[in-house]
Amino acid sequence: MAAYRDAFVVCLVALLVGTTASGTVAAQSQVTLTVTVVDQDGDTISDVDISARWDDGAGGPVNETTRANGQALVDVPAGANVTIQIHDDRYVRNVPVEVVDAETQAVEVDVSESATATVRAVNADGDPVENPRIRLYRDGNYVVDRNAGGDGSVTTKPVEEGEYRVIVTKPGFYRNLTSVDVSGETSATIQLREGAVLLRASVADDYFDDPRPIRDATVSISSDNGFSGTVPTLSDGTASVSVPVNDRYDVTVTKDGYETVDRTVRVDESETAIDVAIQRTPALTLTPTNRRVVVGETVRLTVVDEYGEPVANATVSQGGSEVGLTDAEGELSATVPSAGNVTFTATADDLSATANVTGVSADGDGGAATPAPTQEQTPTGTTDAGGPGFTAGLAALALLAAALLARHL
Missing domain, CATH: 2.60.40.10 (Immunoglobulins)
Incomplete structure (x- = not known):
């Protein structure tokens, strides 16, 4: 039994050794490149130093010199991608020779003086x-x-x-x-001859389906080579600047109420045009329907964005307390809680806006309600003459009637 076991171990070791040796031989398999160096006329050149590398330069180098027949034998790994270069004071090659998937083969390297x-x-x-x-x-x-x-x-x-x-x-x-x-x-x-061409920028607000030209936007143009220029846009949204040819320019477009836009453009040797789209700076506007509101009554508040479009679900607060959310029309009714200045605040995303209304009392006073002043009145049914119901007007009528009666008598 032991004899069989020992024989098995020996066979296993022999198999492993054989496999390892075979793998080593395969990994080290070499092929020979027969390299021939020739000049512009196709004549072979001797005494030219050459080198070979492979695996993107990780393998080698192998250095050889051409013999009298202009050839050199170079051993490289089979299947490698080999780069062959020339090292000589008399002859040169601008680009190395590439051998793909090397095998035993002839390689011609043409060189020039x-x-x-x-x-x-x-x-x-x-x-x-x-x-x-x-x-x-x-x-x-x-x-x-x-x-x-x-x-x-x-x-x-x-x-x-x-x-x-x-x-x-x-x-x-x-x-x-x-x-x-x-x-x-x-x-x-x-x-070299100096020159300049036009760089034309067309600026439009692309918030709208049909982008609208922007007038009086400022177009600033500069380059790393020292050029700079600034010009406003015309009514059609265009601005033109003459710039040196063959350069790269930074273009910045600014306008009050609009976001700043930066562009980079390459200008060659002909007129260049670019389109620049800008939009208004995001903002909220809160507007009350009335500026003076009776205390305890409601005021209608409207929230719109930078383009005057209603902002739904904006949060409206007063005195630090939430009043409610705007509806689809951007509107909300809020109660004016006190007399004097009352501030409402609307927020949406990272934007906010405020509006003030004045709370007034029911009698129209902007402060606290006060009683009306007391006026003295003459008692009804008495006169200065002391007669009940007899007034100065009635006395005058009586005298007039008596005078008329005397004339007729």
Whole structure:
């Protein structure tokens, strides 16, 4: 029994060792790349140093030098994505060669004689343009893309000989696109021309289904390169400013009663138009139907928003106590509790508004009610002559009647 057990253990160990060894061999499987370096005429080049990396640069490098036949043998992991670069003072390649899913195969690397280019940007007077962006482009790749210094020039690292597209730009100047044939040590001077175009902003209130132009809004325009300008909108809501070409601008629109809107816009070399939508600053307005109300009577209060639209379910309070909520029409009836100034407050979301009414007593006095003053009256049924019911008016009538009677007699 023990003998069988020992035999089993030996077999298991052998199996594990065999599996591990097999996995190690598989993980370390190599393939050979036969790399041939050739010049512009297709001739092979000897004594060129090359290097190979894989796994996005994590693997390698493997360094080799081409032999007399222009070839070098490079061992790399099977299936790896390999990058092959050239290191030589005579020859250069702008873009490394990529080998995908490497296997035993031949790889041709075409190179060019090394050259440099110095590109200098000047203005119409021939003076250097400070800090322009200079790019050299060839075969679908930028070999140079950087900002020049104060002298307006850049010098490339060693690049392939040949024709390049040169693009020079700077805010405030028209772009210059030209071709330069680079060989040896090439110098090129590129002239930039200043220019400006219109930037037009159309400002409208888009609260309405048909946005309404906003007149007398202030449009402020600025850039990181020092430009700034401010102009009001016309009756059609437009404002136009002449701005330097090829720059990025910050546009700010302001108007009393409206929210401030910021925009960023890129202006190239043609007139540029932008639409800016603004809306009124959120606000509440609380309005009573009457400003003077008899104490104990109710006043109708109306709450509207910044556009005069009714605000439903706004909370109305007085003296710190809640009175109620507005209805769908934004209205609420509230009792005026006392004489004098009475303040009502309406709140909705984070907004609030107040309104004052004056409570008056029933006799119209704004303060406390007071009794009416007492007036002296003459007793009914007596006269100064002492006769009951006999008044001065009756005495005068009697005398007149007596005089008429005497004339007839």
